Amino acid sequence: MTGSNRGGEVSIRDLSKSFSLGGRQLAVLRTLNLDIRSGECLVIVGASGSGKTTLLRILAGLEAADSGGVAIDGKPVHGVGAERAVIFQEPRLLPWLTVLGNVAFGLEVRGVPKKQAEERARFYVGLVGLAEFADAFPNQLSGGMAQRVGIARALTVQPEILLLDEPLGALDAMTKIGMQEELARIWSEENVTMVMVTHDLEEAIYLADRVLILPKEKGGAARLIDIDVPRPRERSESRFVHYREELLREFGLH
Amino acid sequence: MTMTLQHIERPAIIGTHGNGTRLAADFLRWNGRAAVRFLSRYGVLVGFLVLWQLASSVGWVNASVLPPVDKIVAALWKGLIGGALLGDISISLQRAGIAFAAAVAVAIPLGLFMGQVRAVETAFDPILQVFRQTSALALYPVFILLLGLGETSKIFVIFWATLFPLLLNTTSGVKEVDPKLLEMARVYGASRLTIFRRVVLPGAVPSIFVGLRLSATTALLLLIASEMIGANKGIGFQVMNAQYNFQIPLMFAAIVILAGLGLIANQALVVLQRRLCRWSNPVN
Secondary structure (H helix, E strand, C coil), X not given: CCCCCCCCCEEEEEEEEEEEECCEEEEEEEEEEEEECCCCEEEEEECCCCCHHHHHHHHHCCXXXXXXXXXXXXXXXXXXXXXXXXXXXXXCCCCCCCHHHHHHHHHHHCCCCHHHHHHHXXXXXXXXXXXXXXXXXXXXXXXXXXXXXXXHHXXXXXXXXXXXXXXXXXXXXXXXXXXXXXXXXXHHHHCCEEEXXXXXXXXXXXXXXXXXXXXXXXXXXXEEEECCXXXXXXXXXXXXXXXXXXXXXXXXXX | CHHHHHHHHHHHHCCCCCHHHHHHHHHHHHHHHHHHHHHHHHHHHHHHHHHHHHHHHHCCCCCCCCCXXXXXXXXXXXXXXXXXXXXXXHHHHHHHHHHHHHHHHHHHHHHHHHHHCHHHHHHHHHHHHHHXXXXXXXXXXXXXXXXXXXXXXXXXXXXXXXXHHHHHHHHHHHHCCCXXXXXXXXXXXXXXXXXXXXXXXXXXXXXXXXXXXXXXXXXXXXXXXXXXXXXXXXXXXXXXXXXXXXXXXXXXXXXXXXXXXXXXXXXXXXXXXXXXXXXXXXXX
């Protein structure tokens, strides 16, 4: 789990990004500096408008920074890359492909022959518990199942870094808790660096090695909190509750 | 499916007593249910035909203008079996078929291209809107002047009218592919060509089929119109000719054939679409 000899180390240097909104420049990220360790699970929280999704999209290579930059294992990031995979808030499945076809899609796009791609895809379809649904089409799946397919698709390309943009945000509370457990299990089994955006503080504490809190106001500084709770984590445990209160206080809610 | 299940399960469950009578009862009930289903779907159509037959034979309407159904069926039978109408069907199918195929060959590649390249779409959209709104029938005299009164102008006018529904539906099908899916493919490193082949094209297929079905209907419509002017063969010609010669049952027979061709073309496209789009919601 330390994954020291595996890649997936991210360094963010003086990263800034602003958007123009009605002629006004709106800074969402201001000279952010951060090192993400290989194999760690970093969860980004922050009020809406704090730029957490923007940060993730820059890490994914879907957006460019205004200044500063990101390097992965020492190499500067320009655009998307094979060592990264993204799990979006929506499953984003191709409706004309079966579950297996969707999971194999990422590999096929990268030039892996269909047979081989499907073989590996079948393993990950099983890993997310959908073996029986391999031949189903997306419109036959529930929201939680569809999101599992999206997760399996990302895992199948065996990335060093898994970027998750509020992946459980659209799910109902019960499904969500089950999926959090599943993500924790996948992260520990797959030895992957995980960077996840969420607005659910409990989810952050449940999954994170460290939580990054992005400031909302101008001049505010980003804060990192180490989550020192043994795994598997218990939501009712005193340290867990302690962190929840700390995070709530951070957002001025407690 | 439910019916087969029932037939397999029933005798096994009540196998100990009165097998034969139960089976007979099941059979009757099965027939009854099929009849109900048939009537709920085709009842109105059958009623319409019965009413027509009655109205014509009893004399509520002028039987020489609206001949009874049995006379029309007889004329249809004679035309098909005797072969008198077969030549007309063949030439009509040829005209509509060539025009439709040409429209498909032009409109689908062009539509895919226009949907992908914004500049091309912007440049072509105004002129296409003008062409689309100009009735193909109004242009038919122009085509006759340019191409003569023969086959070419007939095929061209059908081609012209079928081109636009297909072109516009293909273009919008491409444009309406979910950008989130495109981004997903991009994240996995897909090239432009791969994204087109694996995301854009399959995503546009349902919309292309809407265009195909509209075009097929339009093709038959324009076929008849073009065959009513300067033709001496074809179903459209037969409709006009039979009317001139007051062979009213034959005229209706030709009209029935037209309706039949329309139904067959549409059904063929529906079946093809089901084949290609098993994943989408079933088409009506």
